[in-house]
Amino acid sequence: GIQVEQSPPDLILQEGANSTLRCNFSDSVNNLQWFHQNPWGQLINLFYIPSGTKQNGRLSATTVATERYSLLYISSSQTTDSGVYFCAVCIQGGSEKLVFGKGTKLTVNP
Amino acid sequence: GAGVSQSPSNKVTEKGKDVELRCDPISGHTALYWYRQRLGQGLEFLIYFQGNSAPDKSGLPSDRFSAERTGESVSTLTIQRTQQEDSAVYLCASTLGGIQYFGAGTRLSVL
Numbered sequence: 001g002i003q004v005e006q007s008p009p010d011l012i013l014q015e016g017a018n019s020t021l022r023c024n025f026s027d028s029v030n031n032l033q034w035f036h037q038n039p040w041g042q043l044i045n046l047f048y049i050p051s052g053t054k055q056n057g058r059l060s061a062t063t064v065a066t067e068r069y070s071l072l073y074i075s076s077s078q079t080t081d082s083g084v085y086f087c088a089v090c091i092q093g094g095s096e097k098l099v100f101g102k103g104t105k106l107t108v109n110p
Numbered sequence: 111g112a113g114v115s116q117s118p119s120n121k122v123t124e125k126g127k128d129v130e131l132r133c134d135p136i137s138g139h140t141a142l143y144w145y146r147q148r149l150g151q152g153l154e155f156l157i158y159f160q161g162n163s164a165p166d167k168s169g170l171p172s173d174r175f176s177a178e179r180t181g182e183s184v185s186t187l188t189i190q191r192t193q194q195e196d197s198a199v200y201l202c203a204s205t206l207g208g209i210q211y212f213g214a215g216t217r218l219s220v221l
Contacts (some may be wrong), residue, residue, distance in 0.1 A: 031208050041199060043212040086152065088210075096141065100153040100212065101208060 001089050002027045005030045006101035013077050013108050016074050021104045023087030031090035033098065034072050038083045046072070046085075087103040114213035116202050122219045131187045131216045138209075143210065144177055145201045146185050153201065159185060172173055186191030192220045 003026040013019055023032075034046040047054050047061040048072065054061055058077075063070040074081055084105050090096040115134040123129050135142050144156040155169040159179040166174045170176070174192075179185035189196055203210040 030202075033208075033210060035210075035212075042214055043201065045209055045211065046210045048207075088153075090208075096156050096160060097143065097155045097169070099155070100145075102152040 002029075002089060002099050004087060004089055004099055004101035005088070006085075006087055006104050008104060008107045009102070015077060015096060015108055015110050017077050017108075018073070018075045019077060019106070021074070021085050021087075021106075023070040023072070023089075024100055025068050025087075025089050026027075027068075027091050029065065029089040031098070032070055033088050034061055034070070035086040035088065036081075036083050037064075037103070039085065043086070074106075077102070077106075079108045079110055082106055082108050091094060102104075114202055114204050116200075116210055116213035116216050118216060119214060120217045122221065124221055125194060126191055128188065128190045129192055129218065131189075131200050131218070132212060133185045133187070133202030133204075134171075135183070135202070136211055137205035138182075139206050139211070140182050141203070141205040142179055142185050143203045143205070144185070145203070146171075146198045147215070148198045149199060156187070156200075189218075191210070192218075194220045196220050 005024045049061045049063045051065045059083045060073045084103040086103045088100045117132045131193045144158045145153040158166040159178045174190045177187045198216040203212045
């Protein structure tokens, strides 16, 4: 099946720093989403981005489908950005089920 | 309701008992997914419902696990003869336009 690899697995930042999270996938996809899971376990959809670039406030994401990777940028990080960031994909021409990476655990210190 | 609702939020059971978890999707969302998340791990796909099509059960880990959904409404995930390895958070999501919206999950503890 498709492999989804996220890096780095853990990231510790000081408040105000910028960061880039990466998601590599092993097959062509027709759906790619980034999620944030807060320390209480709630998963929130950040971006639906099978290709191209999107921005939402301090967050932006870019997916280069032809090279099978996506990047999530966090600028001017805040303590509330802490949590786990997951990338999830659907295989092109396959089932509608999302395959999740193992996540990047982000800790933003004040 | 405004979001995906799951109940109960926490469930503690004894090994060997059956449990039933409930998911109320967002109204109008045709697709519904169940996932399992063990402590500190990512999400494991369990089952997917899309409208009246046959569900994709390829992620169910054993025949002790089953799920039902009536039309485009409530879904229940049943785990029979629970084992300690079933302890996890069970998450439900419904989708619109390919975007998944998650409930808060049910934390299952099997003693």
